[in-house]
Amino acid sequence: MIEAPTNDRPNIRINFSVDKMPGKVLCELKHISKHYGANKIVTNASAEIERGDKIALIGANGKGKSTLLRIIAGVESYEGERKWGHNVDESFYAQHQLESLGLNHTLLDELKTCGTQKTDQELRTLLGCFLFGGDDIDKKIKVLSGGEKARIALAKTIISKANFLMLDEPTNHLDMHSVELLIEALNKYQGSIILVSHDRFFVSQTANKIWEIVDEEIKEFKGTYTEYLEWKERMAKREADSKASSAAGEKKAEVKKVAEEKPVAQQPVVTEQKQVINKELKKELQKQQRMLQQLEEKINATTIEKNKMEAQLSDPSTYSDKDKFKQTETSYQRLSKELAQFNAEYEAAFEKVMELESKAG
Ligand SMILES: Nc1ncnc2c1ncn2[C@@H]1O[C@H](COP(=O)(O)OP(=O)(O)O)[C@@H](O)[C@H]1O
Ligand SMILES: [Mg+2]
The missing domain is CATH 3.40.50.300 (P-loop containing nucleotide triphosphate hydrolases)
Structure with missing residues (x-):
């Protein structure tokens, strides 16, 4: 778990009562x-x-x-x-x-x-x-x-x-x-x-x-996210193994599609060792997660702007005003470029987080 917070905010338990029971x-x-x-x-x-x-x-x-x-x-x-x-x-x-x-x-x-x-x-x-x-x-x-x-x-x-x-x-x-x-x-x-x-x-x-x-x-x-990561890793390994064996000319084992594979249903065993998360890894992980969050906010804001420009470009009144059209088009292209850049950065940070998490266990 996360290290104990060192601030003076109250540690109350939020009461999450439910009024009525829904159907199955x-x-x-x-x-x-x-x-x-x-x-x-x-x-x-x-x-x-x-x-x-x-x-x-x-x-x-x-x-x-x-x-x-x-x-x-x-x-x-x-x-x-x-x-x-x-x-x-x-x-x-x-x-x-x-x-x-x-x-x-x-x-x-x-x-x-x-x-x-x-x-x-x-x-x-x-x-x-x-x-x-x-x-x-x-x-x-x-x-x-x-x-x-x-x-x-x-x-x-x-x-x-x-x-x-x-x-x-x-x-x-x-x-x-x-x-x-x-x-x-x-x-x-x-x-x-x-x-x-x-x-x-x-x-x-x-x-x-x-x-x-x-x-x-x-x-x-x-299953939990941790189990999901383990399962993905197993699937990736299995796929790599089967590729290697078929390359060696062996009869290719029938490999089910990864997505169809049923995950192993088991309760997660939370060992003490698992709970001790390496501090350095965790710090880096948090940094990357913050970056992801910031990038997501940038992506959302840029998408909204880009959509606006897109709407303006298809508006006949913009089209008939040459200067305005040119301006809008320039903004649109700039925003598209920025968006592609942010998305690429997001993907990179996302991969980094995945990697850090599997290391942090
Ligand atoms: N109102 C909209 N009009 C057009 N495209 C949209 C709209 N909302 C979302 N999109 C596009 O649909 C895709 C999925 O968006 P979204 O559901 O927000 O994704 P996520 O939450 O997984 O980041 C994105 O490519 C986004 O640009
Ligand atoms: Mg979203």
Whole structure:
């Protein structure tokens, strides 16, 4: 685990009570297809979210994780069928949700809008965990920074009585202590979760299933992230072995497709040795994870700008104004270039994180 935090924020246990029990299957995705123009995200993909699932949706930037989460949340169009189970009471957290905060509410008022039964004192303590000090409580939402808004929106999601949480990059803007608290809370949470996160440590500590978008399909691995990495390594080794043996002219063993291979279902054995994480590796890992986060923010911001330029370019009024068109086109090309660069950096940092994690064990 992470080293003990050395600050004076309260170490409360966030109470994650669930109001009602949902059916065995919370959400069924049947033959879902989604594309943005020629950009195909999923094609004819099916999957199920069951009670007790804590799913981490992982994969490189731009794979469609946020899109899939929005489809599940019902705020994105798609083809195919999405079926809710009985008694599902869901709560969706994503960065853009920050816009729905009441600008004239104080922090305390805002927390109360989700109908929580918690006392003011409990809410104050909760706010403390999300890095809001005593002086901040009467601040209005409108004076908060983007990061502060993210933290208050997350705090709201956490105290809602939902039995199904959908969280898109919940650790963005949180420091290590808050991430630890969130991990603890999600572990104690009685409901089901699907989350998107590039923070591999966070994923390794919270998920009991891994989803990955591969070849426009949703691939499911039943196990923790650590088990998933081990399984991938085994598969890669097996593939390498079989290649070597077929090269030697031996009869090629029938190799099942990696994605079809059933993972070994076993409880993770957490040995003491495993818990001792090499400090240096961990520091480097955190640095790389921060870099990933920053790059993701840059990529998102650049994508928005680029999409804007794209829209302007296809607007007849831009087209008829030569200067404006030229300007827009230049910006568009610059943004495209930047985006490609950021994406390349993201891939590199992503690989580095994977490597460091397998070393850190
Ligand atoms: N509203 C949109 N219009 C067009 N393309 C989009 C839109 N939203 C996302 N995309 C594109 O779809 C792909 C998947 O995006 P997203 O779901 O945000 O990926 P991830 O969360 O895995 O990084 C990206 O290539 C992105 O540029
Ligand atoms: Mg995303």
